[in-house]
Amino acid sequence: MKAHFKKYDLQFKRPASTSRGTYKTRTVWYFFLEENGKTGIGECAPLPGLSTETPEEVETLLNEICTNPSYFIENPAAIKNISSVRFAIETALLDLQNGGRQILFPSDFTEGEKGIAINGLIWMGEADFIMQQIHEKIEAGYQC
Structure with a gap:
């Protein structure tokens, strides 16, 4: 199994205000798991000031995971308390297990029926x- 990620800085169409501040941009990391010609994708998108992890912690852990993704999949406690990274790994793995079609939980919604x-x-x-x-x-x- 191979893993890599790509960082993007997204621009809001208008400033987004929350109780903790105003955002004009948002950094996201897309995490990719590849195996047997299929790719699962997960998203890691903490909001500074609202999420407990920092962008530096996220990127450091993602780099570490990419060196040995199987270890972190088999030992999720090793991800520590960086919930956005854990979410990215879990969703990428679900996507991969479902054929890499960006369908995590098949349902009437994903079939376009509801x-x-x-x-x-x-x-x-x-x-x-x-x-x-x-x-x-x-x-x-x-x-x-």
Whole structure:
């Protein structure tokens, strides 16, 4: 089994405000597991100030995992408390086990037969901006 990752710096279309700050960019790492001609992909995307791990910790651990991915898959406790990296490895492994089709859990949703009810995301900001988002979500059919 082989592993590698690729880092991307994503740009938000508009600043995204949370209770802990405002983000204009977000760094993500895509983690790839390859075996028998198939590739599983996982995403590692901690938010600074909201996630407990730092970007440096993430990248250091990903580099370590890539030297011996089988060890970390067989010993998940070795991933320590860096949850975003653990998520990336677990989802890449699930994807690989399901044929590398980016389908982690086959379902009516992944077959295109059903949707998934989700909440509408409201970003923090000035009162007018929040109210505008609420009205847009209601018009779009969100119920919560």
